[in-house]
Amino acid sequence: EDVLVSGVTLDQNQSKVTIVGVEDAPGLAARIFGPIADAGIVVDMIIQNASEYGHTDMTFTVGRDDLRRALEVIERIAKEISASGVRHEDQVAKVSIVGLGMRTHAGVAARMFSVLAAERINIQMISTSEIKVSVVVDSKYGELAMRTLHDAFLENGAGAVRA
Amino acid sequence: EDVLVSGVTLDQNQSKVTIVGVEDAPGLAARIFGPIADAGIVVDMIIQNASEYGHTDMTFTVGRDDLRRALEVIERIAKEISASGVRHEDQVAKVSIVGLGMRTHAGVAARMFSVLAAERINIQMISTSEIKVSVVVDSKYGELAMRTLHDAFLENGAGAVRA
Ligand SMILES: C[C@@H](O)[C@H](N)C(=O)O
Numbered sequence: 001e002d003v004l005v006s007g008v009t010l011d012q013n014q015s016k017v018t019i020v021g022v023e024d025a026p027g028l029a030a031r032i033f034g035p036i037a038d039a040g041i042v043v044d045m046i047i048q049n050a051s052e053y054g055h056t057d058m059t060f061t062v063g064r065d066d067l068r069r070a071l072e073v074i075e076r077i078a079k080e081i082s083a084s085g086v087r088h089e090d091q092v093a094k095v096s097i098v099g100l101g102m103r104t105h106a107g108v109a110a111r112m113f114s115v116l117a118a119e120r121i122n123i124q125m126i127s128t129s130e131i132k133v134s135v136v137v138d139s140k141y142g143e144l145a146m147r148t149l150h151d152a153f154l155e156n157g158a159g160a161v162r163a
Numbered sequence: 164e165d166v167l168v169s170g171v172t173l174d175q176n177q178s179k180v181t182i183v184g185v186e187d188a189p190g191l192a193a194r195i196f197g198p199i200a201d202a203g204i205v206v207d208m209i210i211q212n213a214s215e216y217g218h219t220d221m222t223f224t225v226g227r228d229d230l231r232r233a234l235e236v237i238e239r240i241a242k243e244i245s246a247s248g249v250r251h252e253d254q255v256a257k258v259s260i261v262g263l264g265m266r267t268h269a270g271v272a273a274r275m276f277s278v279l280a281a282e283r284i285n286i287q288m289i290s291t292s293e294i295k296v297s298v299v300v301d302s303k304y305g306e307l308a309m310r311t312l313h314d315a316f317l318e319n320g321a322g323a324v325r326a
């Protein structure tokens with residue numbers, strides 16, 4: 001099945017916040033994002049992976065202008081919920097392959113990851129949807145990541161990638 | 164800014180596979196998803212959160228019919244890359260809020276998480292995009308999750324949620 005890759009996007013205006021060691025029990029996600037939403041903070045990605053030992057990390061990204069406020073909210077909540085801690089990164093690059101038919105995107109994802117690996121760019125986070133495969137990388141590699149992915153996926157004219 | 168929630172979806176036909184303790188260095192994601200793509204396995208979600216100590220977990224979901232083949236591929240790769248191990252769950256429920264303007268989805272996400280918390284449904288994984296906030300929950304709660312989210316977001320006629 002053909003997947004149509006229509007573009008590669010780069011967002012260099014994001015900060016990353018991770019609440020470490022959140023109890024993996026009903027209600028914790030709500031206690032974190034309720035106050036974030038109430039503060040009017042615009043969240044882009046939210047990523048939580050599955051846990052094994054009863055605790056997990058929750059990461060979200062915000063526009064860099066919202067980082068300070070997000071940290072104020074999150075540091076308070078982290079104490080209230082007895083999380084292990086809070087980490088953040090002032091600037092990260094979110095790079096995405098955008099396309100259609102991405103439900104069969106294993107091939108697109110694999111190729112994206114290979115292109116980045118060839119440039120020795122470390123993938124910090126991965127999140128996917130039917131129309132997008134997104135990774136977060138160190139902001140200093142954002143431009144390089146976008147350019148090499150653009151060359152790999154879109155330089156052959158059609159933008160079509162056989163998945 | 165108004166967010167338009169257009170629907171709540173439930174996918175009960177997914178299995179979850181987690182490769183635990185993957186070295187967080189360039190090339191590992193490619194080594195995992197290359198073979199998965201080559202095997203023609205259809206992947207839905209891919210989730211990797213940020214790591215702190217040089218290793219991270221990578222989780223993906225596949226249609227339940229692909230689980231056995233996915234595990235064959237992954238168990239071999241996990242050894243090759245010296246991952247700590249592989250976990251899987253035969254059936255999980257992926258529940259999503261689908262809408263437009265979800266870049267301001269902190270409010271939608273917070274409300275979704277609160278609705279699930281009120282039913283004591285544990286959120287195992289979270290992944291978001293501009294058009295979707297998706298969670299993975301225990302498959303036995305899939306129907307309940309969908310119904311309560313549908314009632315919360317769509318029963319007031321408009322389907323419009325002030326974010
Ligand atoms: C970690 C957090 O997502 C928790 N499992 C909850 O349901 O709220």
Ligand SMILES: C[C@@H](O)[C@H](N)C(=O)O
Pocket residue numbers: 113117121122123124185186187188189190191192193211219
């Ligand atoms: C863990 C994995 O994503 C690794 N960081 C890579 O870049 O391949």
